[in-house]
Amino acid sequence: MERIRINIGNRTSDVFIGMDWRAVNDMLPSGGLVILTDDNIRSIYGKEFPDAPVISIKPGEESKNLTTLGTLAQGLLDAGIDRSGFVLGIGGGVVCDIAGFLASVYMRGIRFGFVSTSLLSQVDASVGGKNAVNVGKVKNILGCFRQPEFVICDQKMLKTLPRDEYFSGLAEMIKTAVILDENLFSSILKNKEKIKTADPGLLENLIATAVKLKASVVMEDEKEVTGKRMILNFGHTFGHVIEAVTGMKHGYAVACGMAIACDISANMGLGSAEEYTTVKSLLNYFDLLPDHGLDADVFQKMLLTDKKKEGRKINFVLAGPVGKAEVRKMDVDEIINIYRSTKMS
Structure with a gap:
């Protein structure tokens, strides 16, 4: 296992390569947690998720829009998430993009981190602090720069990827x-x-x-x-x-x-x-x-x-x-x- 630390000003973001994803339990707050994932990931790993409310979206790029964002924000409100809350995104590039953007704008910003489940998100989408949604056919036109507290990249999770996703x-x-x-x-x-x-x-x-x-x-x-x-x-x-x-x-x-x-x-x-x-x-x-x-x-x-x-x-x-x-x-x-x-x- 290797930890890669991204230092930007007085902020740090840790990327853990080769860590068992279930170790995320040791990195989470004791309360105020909500998990954002997609239906496919939930069906495979959901029984092992940390004990917290789970909000699941339809897999794929079509979910990466303002309508979904509004629905998710309402889900956070319904779960009682306040400014001390934490969003854990468990999924690939789309989930990480949405989770990061949602956490960045909800109540003007709450904490967040990722368990990255696809090769795309492990090498790119979950690393670097770009969070965004699409408008119509224009990609990532609404977004922000904000780093996750951590990203866990467990290569064993790649075995469940469809070949084209890999x-x-x-x-x-x-x-x-x-x-x-x-x-x-x-x-x-x-x-x-x-x-x-x-x-x-x-x-x-x-x-x-x-x-x-x-x-x-x-x-x-x-x-x-x-x-x-x-x-x-x-x-x-x-x-x-x-x-x-x-x-x-x-x-x-x-x-x-x-x-x-x-x-x-x-x-x-x-x-x-x-x-x-x-x-x-x-x-x-x-x-x-x-x-x-x-x-x-x-x-x-x-x-x-x-x-x-x-x-x-x-x-x-x-x-x-x-x-x-x-x-x-x-x-x-x-x-x-x-x-x-x-x-x-």
């Missing part, structure tokens, strides 16, 4: 490697067969590395003030459009967005064609690049709703050599024109 999370791990660490990318490449079988020991090491990398970025630029944290959005500009329009799972959509960003980066001469081909081949190995079926006009329209845009310009993340990335402020039309040219070549 690979969806793997896309975010590959993203972290592509933009931040050539050694992590090499490890994934070398161990891809064992990763396919969700080997717990291997995953514990890979997840710990990915979380440390993300934590280093978050501690340097928690709220994307300097622009350093923006590199974590690699693949997300096009990926969020694909996810919103097609309903594709987040990791698959981000993988498609990474492939597009690699093509655009290659067109701009930022790295070697061989490296970009290796990245896309690895994504293909895990079947992470389904046909999204969207044309350039759809992307152009939807990119103008991106929360990273300023006027008609977007802070777009480009891949350099594996392990490096950079953010450039680019006009939406310029991005789309390059995208069109990559489709014709």
Whole structure:
């Protein structure tokens, strides 16, 4: 088991990799606790939940909205939760996003922590303090930055994941490697067969590395003030459009967005064609690049709703050599024109 501490100002957030999730009982207050989960997680683990009121939502991105948030806030009121209360999110990325945002705005902020049950949330969604809900087809447009007190990542829980959910999370791990660490990318490449079988020991090491990398970025630029944290959005500009329009799972959509960003980066001469081909081949190995079926006009329209845009310009993340990335402020039309040219070549 490894503890990774995220220090931001006078606040700390501890991420426990390889800890048995039931140890959460030792981290909770004696009263004022409410558990937020989804129906699938409750059916698998609910009998072992801590003794507290449980509020369960329908699994999936469609629950990540203001209507659900209002219903959950009423549930907290009905449970008698006051400003001394604590929200424990037990679930994947959607549950962690909603639990964190709910706790951040309920009575102007109460304490919260996570038991992260999916690979997506263990390597990305539950770590870093971004909490948000969607409005219509626009992802994460209402949200805040606020760190959980703790995140427990028990790799044994990944064994109950459906295969597509598992690979969806793997896309975010590959993203972290592509933009931040050539050694992590090499490890994934070398161990891809064992990763396919969700080997717990291997995953514990890979997840710990990915979380440390993300934590280093978050501690340097928690709220994307300097622009350093923006590199974590690699693949997300096009990926969020694909996810919103097609309903594709987040990791698959981000993988498609990474492939597009690699093509655009290659067109701009930022790295070697061989490296970009290796990245896309690895994504293909895990079947992470389904046909999204969207044309350039759809992307152009939807990119103008991106929360990273300023006027008609977007802070777009480009891949350099594996392990490096950079953010450039680019006009939406310029991005789309390059995208069109990559489709014709």
